[in-house]
Amino acid sequence: MNSPADARALQLLNSVFGHAVFRGAQAEIVGHVAGGGDALVLMPTGGGKSLCYQLPALLREGTALVVSPLIALMQDQVAALKQLGVRAAFLNSTLDGREVNACERALRNGDLDLLYVAPERLMMPRMLECLTESRLALFAIDEAHCVSQWGHDFRPEYLQLSVLHERFPAVPRIALTATADPQTREEIVRRLALDDARVFISSFDRPNIRYTIVDKQDARAQLLRFIREEHDGDAGIVYCLSRKKVDETAAWLKSHGVRALPYHAGMDTAARAENQNRFQREDGIVVVATIAFGMGIDKPDVRFVAHLDLPKSIEGYYQETGRAGRDGAPADAWMAYGLGDVVQQRRMIDQSEGSEDYRRVSVAKLDALLGLCETAGCRRVRLLDYFGEASAACGNCDTCLEAPQIWDATEAARKALSAIYRTGQRFGAVHLIDVLRGRTTDRITQWEHQRLNVFGLGADLDEAAWRNVFRQLAALGYVRPDHEAYGALKLTEASRAVLKGEQRVEMRQAVTRKGRAAKKSRAAASDLPAADGGLLERLKAWRTAQAREQGVPAYVIFHDRTLAEIAAVRPGDMDALGGLSGIGAKKLERYGPALLELVRA
Ligand code: ADP
Numbered sequence: 001m002n003s004p005a006d007a008r009a010l011q012l013l014n015s016v017f018g019h020a021v022f023r024g025a026q027a028e029i030v031g032h033v034a035g036g037g038d039a040l041v042l043m044p045t046g047g048g049k050s051l052c053y054q055l056p057a058l059l060r061e062g063t064a065l066v067v068s069p070l071i072a073l074m075q076d077q078v079a080a081l082k083q084l085g086v087r088a089a090f091l092n093s094t095l096d097g098r099e100v101n102a103c104e105r106a107l108r109n110g111d112l113d114l115l116y117v118a119p120e121r122l123m124m125p126r127m128l129e130c131l132t133e134s135r136l137a138l139f140a141i142d143e144a145h146c147v148s149q150w151g152h153d154f155r156p157e158y159l160q161l162s163v164l165h166e167r168f169p170a171v172p173r174i175a176l177t178a179t180a181d182p183q184t185r186e187e188i189v190r191r192l193a194l195d196d197a198r199v200f201i202s203s204f205d206r207p208n209i210r211y212t213i214v215d216k217q218d219a220r221a222q223l224l225r226f227i228r229e230e231h232d233g234d235a236g237i238v239y240c241l242s243r244k245k246v247d248e249t250a251a252w253l254k255s256h257g258v259r260a261l262p263y264h265a266g267m268d269t270a271a272r273a274e275n276q277n278r279f280q281r282e283d284g285i286v287v288v289a290t291i292a293f294g295m296g297i298d299k300p301d302v303r304f305v306a307h308l309d310l311p312k313s314i315e316g317y318y319q320e321t322g323r324a325g326r327d328g329a330p331a332d333a334w335m336a337y338g339l340g341d342v343v344q345q346r347r348m349i350d351q352s353e354g355s356e357d358y359r360r361v362s363v364a365k366l367d368a369l370l371g372l373c374e375t376a377g378c379r380r381v382r383l384l385d386y387f388g389e390a391s392a393a394c395g396n397c398d399t400c401l402e403a404p405q406i407w408d409a410t411e412a413a414r415k416a417l418s419a420i421y422r423t424g425q426r427f428g429a430v431h432l433i434d435v436l437r438g439r440t441t442d443r444i445t446q447w448e449h450q451r452l453n454v455f456g457l458g459a460d461l462d463e464a465a466w467r468n469v470f471r472q473l474a475a476l477g478y479v480r481p482d483h484e485a486y487g488a489l490k491l492t493e494a495s496r497a498v499l500k501g502e503q504r505v506e507m508r509q510a511v512t513r514k515g516r517a518a519k520k521s522r523a524a525a526s527d528l529p530a531a532d533g534g535l536l537e538r539l540k541a542w543r544t545a546q547a548r549e550q551g552v553p554a555y556v557i558f559h560d561r562t563l564a565e566i567a568a569v570r571p572g573d574m575d576a577l578g579g580l581s582g583i584g585a586k587k588l589e590r591y592g593p594a595l596l597e598l599v600r601a
């Protein structure tokens with residue numbers, strides 16, 4: 001691991017990319033590919049996949065061809081590389097004939113380190129011909145799971161990429177993806193003829209993401225409080241299930257001073273593109289979106305992902321929350337979850353058109369997610385375990401930071417179940433709670449429920465506590481919403497033992513908002529001295545101006561993390577500045593004087 005080639009790789013990592021050390025398996029992968037080997041790289045989002053081909057591209061002679069399915073992102077990636085002084089270009093349908101010619105000429109002349117190409121473009125006879133006349137360093141196939149016909153992102157053109165191996169057997173290939181499951185992996189190997197490739201599998205943990213799942217009370221107000229207290233002025237994504245809720249939530253946040261924009265498939269294309277573009281390019285935009293928003297989001301400084309509705313599965317949850325904190329800096333995955341979510345998701349499964357098999361799988365997936373929501377143990381351990389990875393309590397999720405109290409809810413569960421039974425299994429939680437708490441509403445008198453012996457039997461618990469009980473009963477499978485009967489709660493087979501007193505039930509105590517314990521521990525966990533807030537503001541304003549002038553996203557100039565380091569360290573000269581993460585030689589030369597000026601001011 002200490003060959004001259006490795007030393008050269010490290011030196012380029014420092015001088016070009018401004019990073020002090022390799023992350024995880026990067027060094028090994030770079031060494032392997034730079035040495036001419038094929039590789040399949042499985043790394044989570046934000047793991048640092050790009051470097052795995054960008055560095056070999058610089059280490060090997062010739063041009064690296066990067067196959068990427070997302071045209072919109074190529075431009076930003078190339079812009080970011082150019083900032084580093086790397087000779088990069090892209091070739092896709094947005095270029096006109098003259099630009100294409102110029103690009104092909106540069107490729108033939110060996111004037112490019114990296115060329116990003118859309119897969120359909122690469123397969124054109126003219127392009128393949130041009131490749132035979134050029135010197136090729138390697139092929140990088142990004143988002144390699146696009147070859148999988150079973151995945152969501154299937155791209156037929158990806159199937160043809162095996163041609164590369166047949167036409168250019170001597171050129172090493174590296175395929176990269178953040179999709180972890182074994183079937184997809186096997187399919188990538190088979191379809192891209194990567195049988196001899198070395199497979200690098202990283203842990204799928206995202207240690208900088210803090211997972212928090214709160215009891216849903218007034219979700220919007222909870223969200224606003226979360227944004228104001230933890231993420232004022234940060235970029236974030238808020239996921240909702242329906243288009244209507246997206247529109248309403250975005251408007252409501254906006255009226256409360258959050259720079260929120262909606263995004264869903266029902267908007268016209270131009271408005272949608274505009275909002276995505278602003279999110280990608282401006283600082284501190286919050287996009288409220290349906291899951292239609294995701295693929296094609298490559299913003300490294302998304303500081304939080306919030307869910308106002310429960311996703312369908314842990315896979316979905318992990319993919320969506322994975323869009324936070326790609327830059328490695330602290331980020332939050334926050335979700336508000338309540339009984340209504342359980343009812344809603346079950347209804348969607350019950351009413352889906354899918355086969356019996358499909359429903360069975362959907363129910364199992366939902367149950368796994370509910371298990372995550374209700375666990376009193378570490379959320380991360382649960383998540384990673386779902387993906388087949390063993391781990392220890394993380395110290396960076398809500399349950400690790402503040403262990404939830406477990407209480408013996410057997411009595412409460414029996415009362416709740418018998419309220420359901422006595423009222424004929426025809427009512428939802430709201431009415432059942434009124435019965436238990438002994439409230440005389442119109443509905444109660446209409447049905448004469450004040451005569452039942454369960455009436456007022458649960459006055460010892462408040463409404464929130466009862467909501468909690470019903471939610472957990474549904475999540476644990478003791479009750480089931482009946483969608484034919486407007487979501488009335490019904491007893492399940494499993495509830496019988498509880499009613500008979502044969503089965504104990506434990507539940508999580510509702511977590512009330514205690515002090516800011518969680519927040520404090522985060523500040524303590526940071527390895528940086530406290531940043532100078534005023535300086536950070538000025539640095540951000542400077543970055544915004546630079547980004548606008550050059551027509552690139554702000555993070556292409558500098559990442560948040562770099563600005564935060566400058567504001568904390570207050571470097572006094574170019575040397576000190578160059579030692580910070582994210583400042584390579586080229587950026588130091590170009591922006592160093594301006595930055596030092598800002599620090600001095
Ligand atoms: P992926 O493609 O796997 O989602 P990226 O390649 O976009 O991840 O990298 C994620 C972030 O991590 C980027 O902001 C990148 O600058 C940063 N990064 C990658 N490697 C390193 C490293 N060795 N040291 C510090 N930061 C790194």
Ligand code: ZN
Nearest residue numbers: 378394397400
């Ligand atoms: Zn944890």
